[in-house]
Amino acid sequence: MIRVLIVGSGNVARQLYRAWQGSTEVVVQGVLSRSRPDTGFEGIPYYAPGTRLPEADVLLIAVSDDAIPQLSRELGNTPALVVHTSGRTPMKALLGQQRIGVFYPLQSFAPGREIDFSTIPICLEAEEKEDLALLRTLGESLGSEIHEVDSEKRARLHLAAVLVNNFTNHLYTLSADLLEEGSLDFSLLLPLIRETTARLEGTNPAALQTGPALRNDRQTMKGHLDTLKDPGTRELYEVLSKSIQAYHGKEL
């Protein structure tokens, strides 16, 4: 039985606790957080900062990226393995600890949406083999796919995640507004969005590229730019079109 103390009470912390409830391999000993969480951690003790902590095998830090270095220092000297769950933060940001590692679930956590950990990859890093093995068991207890990824590669993954999650979501946002301005419902686009992602399975996205920029269809691009009223959105349209053409070897 792996004993885990969860540090932090945000969305990642809550979802991990929920996923380990009833586990036969992992027991969550409690939650350490600046203030007592209102909800999400029923059935385990709350620990305030500076109080005596229970024995644990893993201290799992799930707090905002910037808070990780100071928080790991404040945990004091512990024989437990101390890990963070951040994509963009190097393992070495964990300060003042003997055994450090990373347990990064590659997923976007949004309030109100339950994550099925069995469908997502978890990226692990540790300095010692035994610690890596411990984290692997921890990840496998969630049914997740396990990958060993060092801090540099993890930062690369995190950047790619920003492109496919944050940036695409912004394109969805701009599209929703465009449709709203024309009294059209965003749901009209959902089948297209589903198809765009469904066809990615097993195919290189470069081979799936279509559209006016790829065809260098200037008339359509001009019409689109005329429809876009906001200068920032026009710039975005132009830069994305230019990037498609540069990538696929065409001239704007």
Added chain:
Amino acid sequence: MIRVLIVGSGNVARQLYRAWQGSTEVVVQGVLSRSRPDTGFEGIPYYAPGTRLPEADVLLIAVSDDAIPQLSRELGNTPALVVHTSGRTPMKALLGQQRIGVFYPLQSFAPGREIDFSTIPICLEAEEKEDLALLRTLGESLGSEIHEVDSEKRARLHLAAVLVNNFTNHLYTLSADLLEEGSLDFSLLLPLIRETTARLEGTNPAALQTGPALRNDRQTMKGHLDTLKDPGTRELYEVLSKSIQAYHGKEL
């Protein structure tokens, strides 16, 4: 029984023919195309340009956008309803015809991927009520969701489709390359991509925005820009981040 003559032999034409095979409401009378299609239209006659065409209720033009005006003229005077299937082309691009309309399936058609028409919207336009009713029956025979959309709104939909399909696919392409440079597999990102789109159902995408640009997390953004070697991709990262911040009222 609605009698359809398909004009064009590309992907849209083929998929519509396939979808109407065995229909009890629609019969495809033949395919008119510049050259005889190798495959995809088994069981119906081929008509070369300039030959005598069979009687039909609807001539359905599924050719490249630029070819629509001239082609509709070449069809000569016909009592049939002549429609095109293009998102970005106005209905009035159909020249020299008495009865015109649009039958636009809002989906991306890629070779080798079968479209399930029952899951996609079809946007209709016609000048006469009876023609609109005819097109509605035609769309409903595919099980599609039917929307009446005029040429201006359809152009807006097409622009939005470019944002959510072409532009997001390009972001997937750049991400796949980023991962490949780090010997990481693109499939690592698929669960995140699935989640990013799954949560769109019933939610305004603006409310789902996350990421370093939204948080104005300059340190992470600087790290990302340092990782991106290609100047065009750096520009794209900056313009998208700026657009997110402008939209959500933050300063870069």
